[in-house]
Amino acid sequence: MSLTNAIPLEVAKAARVGSRQLAVLTTEERNAALSAIHKALADGKEEVLAANRQDLEEANKHAAGGTLSASLVKRLDLGKPGKYEDMLQGILDVSDLEDPINKTTARTLLDDNLILSRITCPIGVLLIIFEARPEVIANISALAIKSGNAAILKGGRESYHSFAAIASIISKALETTKVPSDCLQLVQTHDVIADLLKQDTYIDLCIPRGGNKLVRYVKDSTSIPVLGHADGICTTYLCADYPVEKAIKIIVDAKVSYPAGCNALEQLLVEESALTTTLPAVAEALLQKGVSLRCDAASLTALKGKLDAHSATLLQEAGDKDFDFEFLDLIIAVKTVKSVEEAIEHVNTHSSHHTDAILTLNAQTAQTFLAAVDSSSVYWNTSTRMADGQRYGFGTEVGISTNKIHSRGPVGLEGLTIYKWTIVGDAQVSAEYGASGKAWKHEKLPVGDEMVAQNEEERELLRKFRAGKA
Amino acid sequence: MSLTNAIPLEVAKAARVGSRQLAVLTTEERNAALSAIHKALADGKEEVLAANRQDLEEANKHAAGGTLSASLVKRLDLGKPGKYEDMLQGILDVSDLEDPINKTTARTLLDDNLILSRITCPIGVLLIIFEARPEVIANISALAIKSGNAAILKGGRESYHSFAAIASIISKALETTKVPSDCLQLVQTHDVIADLLKQDTYIDLCIPRGGNKLVRYVKDSTSIPVLGHADGICTTYLCADYPVEKAIKIIVDAKVSYPAGCNALEQLLVEESALTTTLPAVAEALLQKGVSLRCDAASLTALKGKLDAHSATLLQEAGDKDFDFEFLDLIIAVKTVKSVEEAIEHVNTHSSHHTDAILTLNAQTAQTFLAAVDSSSVYWNTSTRMADGQRYGFGTEVGISTNKIHSRGPVGLEGLTIYKWTIVGDAQVSAEYGASGKAWKHEKLPVGDEMVAQNEEERELLRKFRAGKA
Numbered sequence: 001m002s003l004t005n006a007i008p009l010e011v012a013k014a015a016r017v018g019s020r021q022l023a024v025l026t027t028e029e030r031n032a033a034l035s036a037i038h039k040a041l042a043d044g045k046e047e048v049l050a051a052n053r054q055d056l057e058e059a060n061k062h063a064a065g066g067t068l069s070a071s072l073v074k075r076l077d078l079g080k081p082g083k084y085e086d087m088l089q090g091i092l093d094v095s096d097l098e099d100p101i102n103k104t105t106a107r108t109l110l111d112d113n114l115i116l117s118r119i120t121c122p123i124g125v126l127l128i129i130f131e132a133r134p135e136v137i138a139n140i141s142a143l144a145i146k147s148g149n150a151a152i153l154k155g156g157r158e159s160y161h162s163f164a165a166i167a168s169i170i171s172k173a174l175e176t177t178k179v180p181s182d183c184l185q186l187v188q189t190h191d192v193i194a195d196l197l198k199q200d201t202y203i204d205l206c207i208p209r210g211g212n213k214l215v216r217y218v219k220d221s222t223s224i225p226v227l228g229h230a231d232g233i234c235t236t237y238l239c240a241d242y243p244v245e246k247a248i249k250i251i252v253d254a255k256v257s258y259p260a261g262c263n264a265l266e267q268l269l270v271e272e273s274a275l276t277t278t279l280p281a282v283a284e285a286l287l288q289k290g291v292s293l294r295c296d297a298a299s300l301t302a303l304k305g306k307l308d309a310h311s312a313t314l315l316q317e318a319g320d321k322d323f324d325f326e327f328l329d330l331i332i333a334v335k336t337v338k339s340v341e342e343a344i345e346h347v348n349t350h351s352s353h354h355t356d357a358i359l360t361l362n363a364q365t366a367q368t369f370l371a372a373v374d375s376s377s378v379y380w381n382t383s384t385r386m387a388d389g390q391r392y393g394f395g396t397e398v399g400i401s402t403n404k405i406h407s408r409g410p411v412g413l414e415g416l417t418i419y420k421w422t423i424v425g426d427a428q429v430s431a432e433y434g435a436s437g438k439a440w441k442h443e444k445l446p447v448g449d450e451m452v453a454q455n456e457e458e459r460e461l462l463r464k465f466r467a468g469k470a
Numbered sequence: 471m472s473l474t475n476a477i478p479l480e481v482a483k484a485a486r487v488g489s490r491q492l493a494v495l496t497t498e499e500r501n502a503a504l505s506a507i508h509k510a511l512a513d514g515k516e517e518v519l520a521a522n523r524q525d526l527e528e529a530n531k532h533a534a535g536g537t538l539s540a541s542l543v544k545r546l547d548l549g550k551p552g553k554y555e556d557m558l559q560g561i562l563d564v565s566d567l568e569d570p571i572n573k574t575t576a577r578t579l580l581d582d583n584l585i586l587s588r589i590t591c592p593i594g595v596l597l598i599i600f601e602a603r604p605e606v607i608a609n610i611s612a613l614a615i616k617s618g619n620a621a622i623l624k625g626g627r628e629s630y631h632s633f634a635a636i637a638s639i640i641s642k643a644l645e646t647t648k649v650p651s652d653c654l655q656l657v658q659t660h661d662v663i664a665d666l667l668k669q670d671t672y673i674d675l676c677i678p679r680g681g682n683k684l685v686r687y688v689k690d691s692t693s694i695p696v697l698g699h700a701d702g703i704c705t706t707y708l709c710a711d712y713p714v715e716k717a718i719k720i721i722v723d724a725k726v727s728y729p730a731g732c733n734a735l736e737q738l739l740v741e742e743s744a745l746t747t748t749l750p751a752v753a754e755a756l757l758q759k760g761v762s763l764r765c766d767a768a769s770l771t772a773l774k775g776k777l778d779a780h781s782a783t784l785l786q787e788a789g790d791k792d793f794d795f796e797f798l799d800l801i802i803a804v805k806t807v808k809s810v811e812e813a814i815e816h817v818n819t820h821s822s823h824h825t826d827a828i829l830t831l832n833a834q835t836a837q838t839f840l841a842a843v844d845s846s847s848v849y850w851n852t853s854t855r856m857a858d859g860q861r862y863g864f865g866t867e868v869g870i871s872t873n874k875i876h877s878r879g880p881v882g883l884e885g886l887t888i889y890k891w892t893i894v895g896d897a898q899v900s901a902e903y904g905a906s907g908k909a910w911k912h913e914k915l916p917v918g919d920e921m922v923a924q925n926e927e928e929r930e931l932l933r934k935f936r937a938g939k940a
Contacts, residue, residue: 020818024841102841108863114852116862123874124844204874225695225875246897253899348490370892371494371572374594382584382895391900392586392891393578393912404593404674405695406876409891421862421879422840425852427716429723430861442863451929453921458932462921465931 008195011152011185012202015125018182019150023122025178027099033145033177034095040173041138041166042088051165052078052134059158068158071260075133076158087135090396094142097395100413101148107445111438114425115445120417122148124204127196128398129154129218131210134162141170141184143398147416150183152203154193156210164188197222209399212326227411229376229402231326231352232262234384237343237369238282239360240274246381247278247359248285254357254383256289260328262400263355263387267323267333269343275302275336283307283334287314291330294318298336323350340365344372351375353402355387355409376402376409478665481622481655482672485595488652489620493592495648497569503615503647504565510643511608511636512558521635522548522604529628538628545603546628557605560866564612567865570883571618577915581908584895585915590887592618594674597666598868599624599688601680604632611640611654613868617886620653622673624663626680634658667692679869682796697881699846699872701796701822702732704854707813707839708752709830710744716851717748717829718755724827724853726759730798732870733825733857737793737803739813745772745806753777753804757784761800764788768806793820810835814842821845823872825857825879846872846879 022030041048059076062068078084106118126149130136137153144151155163167186174181187196197206197218206226208218215230236254238247254265270279275298283293283303292314295303300317307315322333323346337343340358347356357379358369366380377387387410389397394412401407407415432438446452453459492500511518529546532538548554576588596619600606607623614621625633637656644651657666666673667688676696678688685700706724708717724735740749745768753763753773762784765773770787777785792803793816807813810828817826827849828839836850847857857880859867864882871877877885902908916922923929 020842020844023844110856110861110863121844219693223689223693225873227875249897250899253901257899257901366894372490374490374493374591375890377891377893379893380895381897382893383899385900386580386893386895387891388900391580391903391910393580393910403695404888405697406888408888418874418876418878420845421847421857423847423849423852423856424836425850425856427719427851429720429727429853430855430858431723431727433861440861440863451923451932453923453932458935459921461931461935462923462928465928 008187008192008199009202011187011192012125012196012199014182015150015152015185016202018180019122019125019148021180022145022150022183023101023124023148025148027102029178030099030145030148031095033174033179034091034142036173036177037138037141037145037170038088038091038095040169041091044165044169045084048162048165048169049079049084051161052076052159054161055134055159062158072158076162078134078162083135087138090135090139091142093395094139094146094413097146097413100146100417104447105419107447109441109443109445110423110425111428111433111441114423114428117422117424118419119422120419123416123418124149125202126151126416127154127203127206127224128152129193129206129208129210129214131156131214134159134166136209137163137166137186138170139396140398143396143413143416144184145179147413149416150185152185152187152196154187154190154196157190160188194221197224200224207399225406227401227403227407227415228399229262229352229354232264232354232400233266233324233326233350233352234263234355234357234387235267235269235347235351236265236357236359236384237269237337237340237347238271238274238278239340239358239362239365240271240277241361242274242278242359242381243361244278244281247282250357250359250381250383251282252285252289254385255286255291255332256330257383257385259330261385262326263385264328265332265384266325266327267335267350269335269337269346270299271343272298272336272338275299279303279334280306283315286332289330290314291332292316293332293334294322295334296336299334326352340368344369347373347375354400355379355384357382357384376400478657478662478669479672481657481662482595482666482669484652485620485622485655486672488650489592489595489618491650492615492620492653493571493594493618495618497572499648500569500615500618501565503644503649504561504612506643506647507608507611507615507640508558508561508565510639511561514635514639515554518632518635518639519549519554521631522546522629524631525604525629532628542628546632548604548632553605557608560605560609561612563865564609564616564883567616567883570616570887574917575889577917579911579913579915580893580895581898581903581911584893584898587892587894588889589892590889593886593888594619595672596621596886597624597673597676597694598622599663599676599678599680599684601626601684604629604636606679607633607636607656608640609866610868613866613883613886614654615649617883619886620655622655622657622666624657624660624666627660630658664691667694670694677869695876697871697873697877697885698869699732699822699824702734702824702870703736703794703796703820703822704733704825704827704857705737705739705817705821706735706827706829706854707739707807707810707817708741708744708748709810709828709832709835710741710747711831712744712748712829712851713831714748714751717752720827720829720851720853721752722755722759724855725756725761725802726800727853727855729800731855732796733855734798735802735854736795736797737805737820739805739807739816740769741813742768742806742808745769749773749804750776753785756802759800760784761802762786763802763804764792765804766806769804796822810838814839817843817845824870825849825854827852827854846870 059073103120108116353375355377389410397410529543573590578586823845825847859880867880
């Protein structure tokens with residue numbers, strides 16, 4: 001890793017050159033680099049924590065002066081029990097994941113001795129811009145190397161010293177490996193971001209990890225593809241048939257378990273006929289957790305009188321803006337809808353296409369919702385907080401994408417890959433085929449070494465074999 | 471289909487609304503729309519050809535005045551024998567392709583009764599900008615409907631009347647189907663493009679089909695993701711060990727069979743030791759086809775004296791620009807390289823990452839090239855002209871992408887889809903899992919109804935069965 005103040009064009013060019021070498025390393029060579037980084041960061045713990053204390057000291061001064069929030073200061077602290085060890089374990093976890101590149105994902109026999117293959121490969125050079133938390137650098141570096149991508153990293157300025165210490169350790173560790181050190185470049189000053197965003201010749205994908213403001217700035221400032229999400233306005237549609245205890249369990253988890261998360265619930269849609277049956281108990285449970293309810297007229301009327309024990313400030317009339325807003329706090333907007341169709345219309349218009357859920361016992365209603373809601377993740381009878389790479393079984397995630405192309409929802413290693421097509425032939429040429437020439441065979445071939453039953457006879461064979469063993 | 475002069479914001483909004491309805495139609499409903507379009511265009515042939523003659527008349531005037539090329543006029547002509555029928559057949563071909571949406575491509579058991587699925591779905595709204603050929607509108611409309619995407623189409627102004635006639639016929643045909651007519655909108659005036667490119671709230675993907683200038687303009691003018699390629703600078707590396715007859719066959723096909731194609735060969739890299747062995751015969755074959763060779767010093771020296779029978783204008787010294795230029799003509803740049811490493815370096819720096827090939831009998835050299843060349847398609851012992859959706863077995867293509875994300879190489883129906891994640895559960899919530907809670911199962915489940923041998927025992931069973939039948 002280079003800790004650099006070089007000009008953005010040079011940084012991006014060097015990363016591109018490094019990426020070419022990284023892309024052809026073996027799984028073992030990339031994993032060996034992760035082991036080396038893990039060992040070096042374990043050995044260098046005291047050095048990193050000393051630098052981190054410097055960042056904390058400065059951050060505390062800013063917090064005292066009111067220019068930094070206390071919660072941000074907390075997130076900077078690498079010295080909290082277990083945090084450093086979690087960071088180290090994260091590197092080993094990524095190393096243990098299946099190699100996402102050089103996998104053949106499709107094969108077609110075009111003609112005799114003429115085989116088309118689709119092979120996964122790295123995207124190339126990633127530009128990752130993230131906010132304060134210093135441990136992210138280790139995680140992102142591990143994901144980049146594992147997926148064969150070079151990465152230019154720009155961290156939050158509050159972690160300046162921690163980043164510098166970690167970067168210098170990683171840099172030394174990489175010298176003992178086959179991964180060129182230019183493959184990971186840490187950019188320290190904020191003013192180079194604008195120039196980096198112009199390097200679309202050398203940077204293939206930009207991943208901003210942070211708040212709405214950062215993501216919008218990045219999207220508006222570059223022609224490099226951007227992967228991520230700006231808002232996390234998640235909704236849940238509560239149908240009248242859904243059992244109240246399960247509804248409470250799901251909605252409280254979705255709203256309360258981590259209100260600052262992008263997958264936290266921001267809007268509850270309630271079927272009209274549930275206003276006086278299920279809603280009061282759900283509202284009571286939320287109010288007891290300190291959640292403010294911003295209700296439309298119908299739901300407010302239904303709840304008024306029933307929940308008077310609670311402070312009036314917790315039960316308010318919703319404004320129009322409340323249905324297009326990410327609260328990231330113990331606040332929820334409540335809206336009454338007549339049907340699943342109205343719920344779908346509202347979700348497709350007002351959610352941020354991140355994660356939306358329906359709670360119902362009616363399979364047909366649920367299928368209508370799952371099919372029609374145009375979001376990265378759509379759930380039936382569970383909490384929007386499930387949207388997370390680790391929970392999806394990806395090991396870890398680079399972020400959550402609300403993009404409509406490439407990768408959608410939690411993005412793991414697979415989202416950092418693309419593919420190339422290869423053809424291996426024996427001097428067949430295009431002009432031999434077509435109208436008056438040879439016909440294409442276009443026969444699908446098995447991929448890798450897995451064996452798929454190719455016809456009903458073989459499927460029956462497998463079924464009988466399994467039945468015999470069961 | 472609406473033929474519209476409406477303001478771009480309204481066009482894009484209406485397409486978005488239509489796309490929501492189109493996305494939930496069944497395979498049969500979408501195919502029925504394709505049948506209706508096919509029938510209507512077959513019935514309306516005379517009407518379309520009359521409009522096309524009007525375009526041709528105007529184009530011929532422009533051609534006579536020197537403001538339009540004769541080859542463009544030729545491409546406008548829908549009345550050429552077989553062309554209209556090919557257009558009609560194309561619609562049926564798309565209808566016959568496998569439905570690319572609503573396919574489950576991954577399933578994971580997160581926990582008992584908690585299943586994560588990845589399901590393919592349409593991208594949403596496509597903006598497709600294409601140049602003259604009027605038959606493209608039918609092909610693109612078919613691809614959009616088949617893949618469940620709404621499309622806003624802007625064709626070349628030279629086809630104004632043909633487009634209008636086709637659009638009006640398609641519009642009437644759609645009225646008898648479940649596909650909302652707002653799903654296909656034809657934009658007629660050039661001046662709305664700039665405004666359409668700003669509608670990133672309603673348009674999900676932009677596909678420019680045309681020359682370098684159009685593609686660069688679109689890429690520079692929008693924050694909507696753009697799929698396509700600007701240049702097609704394809705290269706081929708000829709190794710000294712490759713048989714001369716096969717080399718001639720491949721290189722002549724790549725350069726001569728359709729020089730205006732984006733997959734045509736523009737640069738020949740020659741291994742130094744092949745300069746006096748294979749190159750002269752290859753050069754002779756190209757010269758006989760009227761190809762001009764722009765040679766670096768070493769290859770020029772090797773060829774001078776041997777090919778004097780040909781005009782000196784066909785054998786020239788290359789300028790620096792010739793190795794970064796798409797000739798689209800009977801011209802080829804020739805460069806000498808010492809090794810496969812130098813060839814890879816040249817290709818990664820100077821090709822447009824579209825399609826590049828190596829010709830060699832040495833498997834190790836070929837594998838090095840296939841692995842290290844960072845292009846959409848990389849070939850061993852075949853012609854770059856193979857890069858084409860129909861040849862790859864996709865049925866048809868929307869275009870060829872040199873993007874590093876989403877879809878790379880020839881893009882068929884699959885490239886017009888994305889996926890959503892669904893979870894179906896029974897009130898499990900996120901807070902139940904993790905550190906001190908329940909463990910995730912993360913068990914991969916079979917996808918769809920295909921049967922994959924799940925262990926070595928089952929693989930052995932299939933192997934024996936196949937051996938017994940062989």
